[in-house]
Amino acid sequence: MVKLTGLNKIKTAVFISGSGSNLKNLIKFSKMKNSPLSIDLIFSNTSKAKGLRFSSQFNIKKYISSFKDSNASEAKILNLLKKENIRFICLAGFMKILSKSFIKKFSGKIVNIHPSLLPKYKGLDTHIKAIQNKDAVAGCTVHFVTAKLDSGKIILQKEVKISKKDTHTSLAKKVLKQEHKLYPAAIKKIFN
C-alpha cells in the first residue's frame, strides 16, 4: 500500500470510459487541503467519453488509446505513467479489463468503484440484476484492483435502499450519488 510520506500529494491518474461524474468528483476532492491525492492525468479508451471535457476544464493532461490492441495501449500508458511520475490509479467507470502484468506493476495502487455491494453482482448490469431479484438494498463498493474482476480487497461500501417504485435507472442515480461520497472517503481511508 502507498504511504503518504511528504507534504506532496500523490500523483494520480483516473481511467474513464464514460460520463466521468466520479472523475469530476475526485478532481474536486483532490483540490481540498486534506486530500492525499492530486489528479494529474485522465486516461480514456475512447475519445467519446464525455468525462474527457474535465481535462480542459481543470487543466489536467489527457491521453486516449483505444485498447483495440490492449497490449500496445497498456505499454503506451505505462510509459506515460512513468514519465508523469504517477503513483496511484483510480478506475472510475473504466470499461476495459487491465492485464495481470499491468496490475502487477501497480500492485496495491489501483482502486475501482463498482455499483453493487460486492461480492454481489460482479461485472455489468448490477442495477438491473438487483431490481430483477427484488433486492431490498443495493449499493456501491470501492476496492483494490486485482487480476480477478471485481474481487480485490474491499475498502469501503455504502448501502442504498431500493424502494418499490425504483427502476434500474432511478436506482443507478441514487447509487451514483452515494458513489460520489464513497470514493473520496475510501481514498482517505487508504492514506490516512
Ligand code: GRF
Ligand atoms: C459508476 O456507476 C461506476 O460505479 C461504474 O461506472 C459508472 C461510472 O459513472 N463503474 P461516471 O462515469 O463516473 O459518471
